Amino acid sequence: MFLCHKSKKSLAICTKTIKNSPIYLFFRTFALQIILIFYPKMAKDFPTRQENYSEWYNVLVKKAELAENSEVRGCMVIRPYGYSIWERMQRVLDDMFKETGHVNAYFPLFIPKSYLSKEADHVEGFAKECAVVTHHRLMANPNGKGLVVDPEAKLEEELIIRPTSETIIWSTYKNWIQSYRDLPILVNQWANVVRWELRTRMFLRTTEFLWQEGHTAHASKEEAVFETRQMLDVYAEFAEKTLGIPVIKGVKTPNERFAGAEDTYCIEAFMQDGKALQAGTSHFLGQNFAKAFDVKFANKENQLEYVWATSWGVSTRLIGALIMSHSDDDGLRLPPVLAPIQVVIVPIYRKEAEKEAVTEKCREVGKMLKAAGIRVKIDEDDKKQPGWKFAEWEMKGVPVRLGMGPRDLAANQVEVARRDLKTKENMSLDGDFIGKINDLLDNIQATLYQQIKDLRDARTYKADTLADFKALLEGENGGFIYAHWDGTTETELKIKELTGATIRCIPLDNPLEEGVCIYSGKPSTQRVLFAKAY
């Protein structure tokens, strides 16, 4: 399905085999011919996924103008187009959070060092990757040029830059909570966090990144567990419906659990190279932080109890997930629900008179689409040729492109090109044009989802011996593997050491099945999901 042939910056031909799927039945109702076309390979110096997946990813991020490396090691500049994708994610997620009763707030970037050490597991998890603020002033270098840290300005207590906000939030909640009447607290914040990673990759793991973190406080365990699971469902729905990425909901093993959590739930997504990517997490924190920060409430019987907690988050890493799930060797492919621009209109003309007439019609069509709630852009840039624009918008993954030239004008039609399948057709502007475009957008959303789901399903295996397990992972079509595991961290680590794969999760809807652990041979009651991971 994702085959492509690279050629040397010339007119070699790249053909794509389009896989038929039941979705076409829907599209067929348009009763329009689908023209398969042949594309000259346009992008120069753009490796294919097969050649070098990792480089393909890095080049795509830059060429699609999503982000670029900054002057600061491990940090990136998110460019306007990349940021507009994040804004779309924020918009949709924020609505879902509000819908489930949450409100937004903002807590400080700086956290007193002592806070971090109050929860034992938490400190162990994060201490190694914290940026620390030790001084609050610079001064002119007395021995030469530039600025130096003013030794007089040493902080009494050092501040760390938040790697996550549990500690500062629970030290605040302590003041907010006295009685069960103050509960629950359902707060989310959109923020940046810093984790001093040794090895970084654009969007997937950077030193500073953007995310949202929800932090809730509850009067009962049941309520907190419900919240944890509810937000996991919110994330899963967002991933599937908005991002068009199928995910597996599951619970992490103790080894992979969040530092300070009782249980960590996750959604795991399949990337085109067969690796797994954790696309979101939701933690049941039990009473760990309440105990660490002494947060108690008086229940209805006027007895003091520790508060129950959850936290949950997704980050700009989702942009990485989006790229690695859907994109092809010609660039990004964005699901319409998420795409900042859903339809781009490219006017085509020769003479000045044509330009005017064509542009005017483009604007008219643009207005119609906009009125129907479709996010549309008319590319009126006079300095770029249509061919250049086609390639550019394909690189940027805009789902639908409309081409409008004198010939179309005469026939009252547009040329409609869909990014996902790289097909073109002529569509009349008479009749239910808007309806057809909306159907097309729906169809593209469904197609992207179906393609990555088909790929994932085709590369999801069962292994019953360690030898089979390794062979499956090392093959060219490695992917997700369900295998029996004896439940110990020791075995989990050993399998990681031997194969590079980790347990991504124990799926929530996992069927029980008698078996023996592929490593230790001890009895097991269910298979767990293994994969190499980002």
Next chain:
RNA sequence: CGAGGUGUAGCGCAGCCCGGUAGCGCACCUGCUUUGGGAGCAGGGGGCCCCAGGUUCGAAUCCUGGUACCUCGACCA
């Protein structure tokens, strides 16, 4: 933190072995022709060759030391 790699025009790179006027492609500027798949021709502008020392008549090039970033590994919710 280990191992490699790279710092030369806005971007991508060559030049470095073997020291002697700073180069190519893209982008940019001007003009004309173009515009339905990354336009063509002609002319033009742009450099502290990462930094600091050293060798030399002379250093992008050789030597020493620094520094930054990238890639791969280890590490990592």
